[in-house]
Amino acid sequence: MMHRALRPPIVLAIVCLSATGCEQVEQVQDRFRDLTPYEAYQESLVEAGLAQTALARDWMEAGRAALDGAAPVSLPFAEEGFITAEEPGAMAYRISVPRGQKLTADVSLQSEEGTQVFVELFRVPSSDGDPLRPVFSFDSIPGAFEHEPWRGGDFVLRLQPELLRGGQYRVVLRLQPQLAFPVEGHGMQAIQSTFGMPRDGGRRSHHGVDIFARRGTPVLATSDGVVNRVDVTSIGGKVVWLRDPVRNANIYYAHLDSQYVGNGERVQRGDTVGFVGNSGNARTTPPHLHFGVYRRGEGPIDPAPFLRPPEGALAELTADLGHLGAWVRLRNDGIRLRAAPGLRSPVLRELEVHTPLRVLGGSGEYFRVRLPDGGQGYVAARLTEPVDEPLTSQIVAAAEIVRVRPATEAPVMARLEEGTEVPVLGRFDGYLYVRSPEGLIGWMSDAAQQ
Numbered sequence: 001m002m003h004r005a006l007r008p009p010i011v012l013a014i015v016c017l018s019a020t021g022c023e024q025v026e027q028v029q030d031r032f033r034d035l036t037p038y039e040a041y042q043e044s045l046v047e048a049g050l051a052q053t054a055l056a057r058d059w060m061e062a063g064r065a066a067l068d069g070a071a072p073v074s075l076p077f078a079e080e081g082f083i084t085a086e087e088p089g090a091m092a093y094r095i096s097v098p099r100g101q102k103l104t105a106d107v108s109l110q111s112e113e114g115t116q117v118f119v120e121l122f123r124v125p126s127s128d129g130d131p132l133r134p135v136f137s138f139d140s141i142p143g144a145f146e147h148e149p150w151r152g153g154d155f156v157l158r159l160q161p162e163l164l165r166g167g168q169y170r171v172v173l174r175l176q177p178q179l180a181f182p183v184e185g186h187g188m189q190a191i192q193s194t195f196g197m198p199r200d201g202g203r204r205s206h207h208g209v210d211i212f213a214r215r216g217t218p219v220l221a222t223s224d225g226v227v228n229r230v231d232v233t234s235i236g237g238k239v240v241w242l243r244d245p246v247r248n249a250n251i252y253y254a255h256l257d258s259q260y261v262g263n264g265e266r267v268q269r270g271d272t273v274g275f276v277g278n279s280g281n282a283r284t285t286p287p288h289l290h291f292g293v294y295r296r297g298e299g300p301i302d303p304a305p306f307l308r309p310p311e312g313a314l315a316e317l318t319a320d321l322g323h324l325g326a327w328v329r330l331r332n333d334g335i336r337l338r339a340a341p342g343l344r345s346p347v348l349r350e351l352e353v354h355t356p357l358r359v360l361g362g363s364g365e366y367f368r369v370r371l372p373d374g375g376q377g378y379v380a381a382r383l384t385e386p387v388d389e390p391l392t393s394q395i396v397a398a399a400e401i402v403r404v405r406p407a408t409e410a411p412v413m414a415r416l417e418e419g420t421e422v423p424v425l426g427r428f429d430g431y432l433y434v435r436s437p438e439g440l441i442g443w444m445s446d447a448a449q450q
Helices: 019-032 037-047 054-068
Strands: 077-083 091-097 101-110 117-123 133-138 143-147 153-161 167-177 191-193 209-212 218-220 225-233 237-244 249-259 272-276 288-295 299-301 327-330 335-338 347-351 356-363 366-370 376-380 384-386 392-395 400-403 412-416 421-428 431-435 441-445
Touching: 037 054, 037 117, 037 133, 054 091, 054 153, 077 091, 077 153, 091 101, 091 167, 101 117, 101 153, 133 143, 153 167, 225 249, 237 272, 327 421, 347 376, 356 376, 356 421, 412 441, 421 441
Parallel strands: none
Antiparallel strands: 077 167, 077 356, 091 153, 101 143, 101 167, 117 133, 117 153, 191 209, 209 288, 218 272, 225 237, 237 249, 249 272, 249 288, 288 299, 327 356, 327 384, 335 347, 335 376, 356 366, 366 376, 392 421, 400 412, 400 441, 421 431, 431 441
């Protein structure tokens, strides 16, 4: 069953007049909210006496690390990857949602039937010291869902299956304008007078946008709502006011040639509410729609961000997903590990040639990878190759051990006798990535062989 984080049991009748004010309200609400499904699952581990086991600690640390190191992706974004059941893992993405836009997310994970998969969306607070604020929290795959923040901000989406479960996942994230364009067959290029422009010699400013179109072009409801006023005024001429309860806003249509709705009528997004004209004080101008958005506590606000389609297209996936879960190595020296796919993404570090990487996912032309020391990031898939073919072979100069990780404290997986010849598949931080005579692949100190 799918669950969302419950709302807090108290209602605060406070209007947020600033980001700081909203932060203070949310701090109070956060103290009284119910546990999210993820938090409830953590509590169940404690009650079952499992919280101190190594596996549970690794699972909880994977969740924390994913939030701390969330990939700062640009939208639209898509990624396909694999989370292994034997190694606790989580994926997280940091997303910027401008004001007036809504986030649409489509998340899927192919796993065993009945698997709990935690999909959560957090808002990043403006203060660095404050914790992430849960927005949505599901304990099963929600499929497609949307979030419309009234004010813009940064968000983090995390995906993590329960203990001892994994599978192949797919995440698609997009932005869309919160409001439909109000003039049929037209777009942003039809706006010729923008919000805030001076009027009457500078005595007032323009409280909307003017969208020019032929007389009689249908004017559309930008959202579901209720018509709360149909009138004729000296300034706006034939006008329609639409109440948008989702956004707590009033939508204003003016200079109509005629109205097509009545007071109290319910409309759906895309319904016709009137037709473009030049009534009222627009009689001397070409036909156009004056479109305004008003919100209690703010007054008139610029409609353009709520109408403007986002730029960019979803990158074609060219990274070979046949390598998911497998190890590859870098073909060149100085390859950059990036925080997210794309040349504009921050560089986390430069890697040496033949560094082995485990492929966790693919996005566009990039692999999402984990380094031998646990670090994660993205590298261009074309700069990698499979580790199947040895680079060279190494004769063990003295008895040596092969470890599961390139670290002296890592568990031992094999022991090699002096004179044993082993294929070398990669190199990292003073260690050789080798295959033992028994077929086990692990890490052997390079220094001992010099």
